[in-house]
Amino acid sequence: MKRRIVMSMLAGVTLLASSLLGATPAQSADVPAEFGTDWHDPITAAPPVAKPSGKSCQVTLAEAQFRDFTPYKGAYTPPVGCGDGWSKVVLRMDGKVKGRQYDRLGYLHVGGVEIFRTSTPEPSPDGIEWSVEKDVTRYSDTFRRGQDVEMLIGNVVDDTYTGIIDVKVTLTFYAARSVSAPGHPASTPGRSTAAPDRVLTLQDGTLTTPRNSERVVAEVYATGSGGGCEEFWYLSAPDPAPYSCKAGGGPYREVQIKVDGRLAGIAAPFPHVWTGGWSNPFLWYVTPGPRAFDVKPIEYDLTPFAGLLNDGRPHRVEVSVVGVPEGQSGWSAPVNVLVWQDARSEHVTGKLTRHQVGDLANSSTYTPGSEHRVDTEGSHRLTVAGYLDTSHGRVATTVSRSLTNTSAHRWTDGENQDTLDAAWTDGQSVTVDGRGPARTTRTQRTYTMDGSVTIDAGDRLRTVLTLGDRATVAVTQAGRRIAWSRLDDTVEGDAAWTLNVPRDQRQAVGTTSERYRLYGSRGCYDRSLTSVQGVLTEDRSGC
Numbered sequence: 001m002k003r004r005i006v007m008s009m010l011a012g013v014t015l016l017a018s019s020l021l022g023a024t025p026a027q028s029a030d031v032p033a034e035f036g037t038d039w040h041d042p043i044t045a046a047p048p049v050a051k052p053s054g055k056s057c058q059v060t061l062a063e064a065q066f067r068d069f070t071p072y073k074g075a076y077t078p079p080v081g082c083g084d085g086w087s088k089v090v091l092r093m094d095g096k097v098k099g100r101q102y103d104r105l106g107y108l109h110v111g112g113v114e115i116f117r118t119s120t121p122e123p124s125p126d127g128i129e130w131s132v133e134k135d136v137t138r139y140s141d142t143f144r145r146g147q148d149v150e151m152l153i154g155n156v157v158d159d160t161y162t163g164i165i166d167v168k169v170t171l172t173f174y175a176a177r178s179v180s181a182p183g184h185p186a187s188t189p190g191r192s193t194a195a196p197d198r199v200l201t202l203q204d205g206t207l208t209t210p211r212n213s214e215r216v217v218a219e220v221y222a223t224g225s226g227g228g229c230e231e232f233w234y235l236s237a238p239d240p241a242p243y244s245c246k247a248g249g250g251p252y253r254e255v256q257i258k259v260d261g262r263l264a265g266i267a268a269p270f271p272h273v274w275t276g277g278w279s280n281p282f283l284w285y286v287t288p289g290p291r292a293f294d295v296k297p298i299e300y301d302l303t304p305f306a307g308l309l310n311d312g313r314p315h316r317v318e319v320s321v322v323g324v325p326e327g328q329s330g331w332s333a334p335v336n337v338l339v340w341q342d343a344r345s346e347h348v349t350g351k352l353t354r355h356q357v358g359d360l361a362n363s364s365t366y367t368p369g370s371e372h373r374v375d376t377e378g379s380h381r382l383t384v385a386g387y388l389d390t391s392h393g394r395v396a397t398t399v400s401r402s403l404t405n406t407s408a409h410r411w412t413d414g415e416n417q418d419t420l421d422a423a424w425t426d427g428q429s430v431t432v433d434g435r436g437p438a439r440t441t442r443t444q445r446t447y448t449m450d451g452s453v454t455i456d457a458g459d460r461l462r463t464v465l466t467l468g469d470r471a472t473v474a475v476t477q478a479g480r481r482i483a484w485s486r487l488d489d490t491v492e493g494d495a496a497w498t499l500n501v502p503r504d505q506r507q508a509v510g511t512t513s514e515r516y517r518l519y520g521s522r523g524c525y526d527r528s529l530t531s532v533q534g535v536l537t538e539d540r541s542g543c
Contacts, residue, residue, distance in 0.1 A: 031532045035508040038126035039534025040286045044293065045516035045527040046489070049090050049133045052174045057082040059171045061091075062108065062151045066165040071152040076110055076143070082175040084144050091116055091134045093169045098127025101163025103275040105225055106153030107334075108169060112201045113142045114334045116169070117221045117295040119274045120153060121288065122281045123163050124534075132293050136171070138338060140195040143171070196338035206314035207337055209306070211347045214390050215340035216306050219297035220319055222255045222269050222333045230330025233323070234271050234422055234449060235409060237374045241366040244415065247325050250364025251422075252378035252405055254322040255333065257300050259308070260315050263357055265300030266382050268403050268426040269321070271449055273467060279453050280463035282510040283493035286531035290469035290489045297336070301430050303397040304386030307350025322360070344391035354385035354398070371410050371417075378405040395434030402427045419452040437478035446470040455499070462496040473520075485520030509533055519543065 057079035064072035078084065091108075093116070101123055108116035115136050121128060153165050196217075198210060209216060224230040229245035237243035238250045257265040273289040275281060284292070302309075309315055319333045342348050358381030367373040385398040407422035426445040431438055451465030468490050475483040495510025513530040524543035531537060 031535050031537065033509075033533070035282060035285070035506075035510070035533050038124045039128075040531060040536045041128050042121040042130040042286060042288065042293070043529060043536065043539075044287060045514045045529045046294070047516070047518065047525045047527070049135050051090060051172075052087050054087075055082060055175045057173045057175070059173070061110070061149055061169040061171055063168045064151065064166075066104075066106075066153040066155045066167070067157045069152065069154040071150050074149040076147045076149050078144060078146065079171075079173045082173045084140075086137065086140060086143075086173045086175060088135065088174045089137045089140060089143060090172045090174070091136045091169065092172070093118070093132045093167055094129070095120065095131070095165060095167045096127065096129040097121075097123040097163045097165045099123060099125060099162035099164075101155070101157075101161050101165070103277075103281075104153050104155050104165060105223070105274070106151065107221075109148075109150045110139070111142050111145070111147030113139060113199055113336055114221055115139050115142070117223070118293050119272075119288075119295070120165060121275050121293075122285065124285070130293075134294070137195050139199050141197060141199045143173075194340075197341040198339040200337040200339060202317055202335050202337075203314070205316055205318065207309070207317045208312070208314045209309045209337070209339055210341050211310050211312050212342045212345045213306050213310055213339045214303075214342040214348050214388055214395070216302040216309060217338045218257055218265070218300045218302055218317070219336045219338065220255060220257065220267075220300070220333050221295055221297045222267075222319075222321070222331065223272060223295060224253075224269065224321075224331050225274075228328065228330045230324060230328065231274070232277070233269075233330075234407065235418075235420060237409065238364045238366060241372060241374055242413075243372070243374075243411065247323060249323050249362055250374060250376050251407060251409070252323050252362045252364065252376060254360070254378075254380060254403060255298055256320050256322060257302075257335075258316075258318045258320075259302065259305050261318075262355065263382060264302055264305055264384065265399075266380055266401050266403055267298040267300065268405065268424040268445070268447065269298070270296070270469070271422070271424065271447055271467075273449075273465075278451060278463045278465055279461060280493075280495050280497070280510070282495040282497055282508045283463060283465065283512055285510075285534055286536060287491065287512045287514050287529055289467050289491050301397070301399045301428075302337075303388075304352055304354075304384040304399060306348070306388055307386055308352055310348055310350070323362075342390045342392075348388050348390055350386055350388035352384065352386040353396075354383060356381075356383040358382065371412055374407075374409040376405065376407045376409070376422075379403060390434075393435050395432060397433075398429075398431045400429045416455040417452070418454075420449060422449045423447070439475065439477045441473065441475050444472045459499040459501075460496060461499055462494070464494045466490065466492045483521045485518065485522065488515070488517045490515050513538070 104120045236245045236247035255267045275284040360380045362378040364376040383400040387396040404425045411418040424447040431440040448468035471487045491514045493512040497506040497508035515528045518525045527541045
């Protein structure tokens with residue numbers, strides 16, 4: 001892709017997880033010959049957050065208009081009348097913007113804890129509105145006390161880029177306990193979904209856990225962003241390849257977390273495509289790519305290290321991204337640490353019993369020719385194990401993680417033809433062996449990207465792209481599968497527009513479709529959307 005195009009489309013990206021609301025189809029399926037000045041409000045096929053019945057209370061967290069890089073700062077006060085033992089807490093952001101504006105990234109912190117990160121849609125001249133929901137029950141510990149609030153969706157408003165991003169964020173607290181609504185599957189199965197007892201952040205890069213911690217999970221909201229090449233890290237090429245985005249080791253990236261200098265977790269970053277991505281905002285005006293409005297954190301189970309962490313002293317925790325060229329910025333990776341405590345013990349002791357780090361394999365080979373080519377293969381393995389002596393006996397936890405990445409990147413001189421076919425797998429197994437039969441949760445995540453950008457002699461740019469976000473989860477106990485789920489979120493698009501002409505002469509056309517399927521032992525959800533030239537032509541649900 002010509003960087004003059006990609007950089008201009010993505011340069012404004014800056015940071016805030018979630019289901020996008022607004023499932024009502026357009027009143028008319030009449031499709032114009034090309035994009036006009038208005039289109040359907042942004043929508044995704046993901047299921048809405050299921051809400052319990054019973055009493056609820058609502059609190060406004062933030063209400064702001066973002067014109068620049070000045071964060072909104074406010075104060076949060078816990079709700080009155082719903083107690084502090086909520087069955088669910090749901091965040092909702094309502095946004096609107098009109099005119100001309102880039103995609104932007106935004107974050108929301110409560111008491112220093114990052115609870116929300118998203119990117120924004122690019123607006124129509126006539127204006128758009130959208131809503132995002134996220135289940136934030138896991139942060140209940142943070143919500144039980146008054147806290148400072150900070151939110152930023154960094155933006156630039158001038159005579160050309162006129163879109164002011166207007167948002168309101170609320171929290172709704174549900175006091176009653178209830179099963180999830182029919183047709184909306186509960187969260188994927190695995191270890192206990194009870195909210196953690198504590199939600200911690202790093203203090204000067206260190207973590208001090210309660211001395212009775214019996215489960216520790218770190219979450220990292222990792223995104224490549226900021227206007228440079230790391231926004232599209234999956235396209236970077238090694239020397240001597242003649243490509244506009246370079247990285248010595250090629251496109252392989254891995255997000256690592258270390259405890260006191262020792263590797264504690266590895267993960268494949270999700271290849272986000274923001275709403276100006278792949279040189280073609282017309283792909284994303286109605287339906288964004290997977291997770292573009294729902295930046296999910298990477299989770300690392302650090303329980304094998306809990307015996308070391310429980311000494312009451314601060315321990316250094318570091319997050320880094322393998323493959324980023326030295327001295328180059330572009331990644332944001334804030335850390336929250338979720339802790340479950342043993343209420344019947346003042347001090348839980350334990351030991352790290354196994355720490356096995358495999359060799360990190362990364363081969364990125366350049367082949368010259370009339371069509372330049374970079375082929376990449378990467379992989380890494382890590383296994384850690386430890387035990388804790390809790391009030392309910394000794395509990396051993398083993399965490400194994402395995403990563404792979406393959407990609408074939410091809411382009412012509414001038415990058416007027418640029419294609420990528422890439423896949424990432426991130427497999428994890430967590431076995432907990434204590435009172436009762438051992439339980440193992442296996443999660444296999446697969447991310448795919450298959451696309452091309454072509455610019456012809458008439459300056460007509462066409463993007464064809466398919467993105468996949470897939471995950472399977474299986475829970476076994478005593479050799480028997482007791483829960484499972486399967487997710488498949490696929491977005492396909494084909495859009496074209498003319499470069500270097502006024503906006504009303506671009507003759508832009510585009511078709512984008514999404515199918516989101518989630519099914520398993522807890523139910524089934526299946527929804528498909530299609531939009532053509534900004535008109536929603538299909539909104540179909542059914543299992």
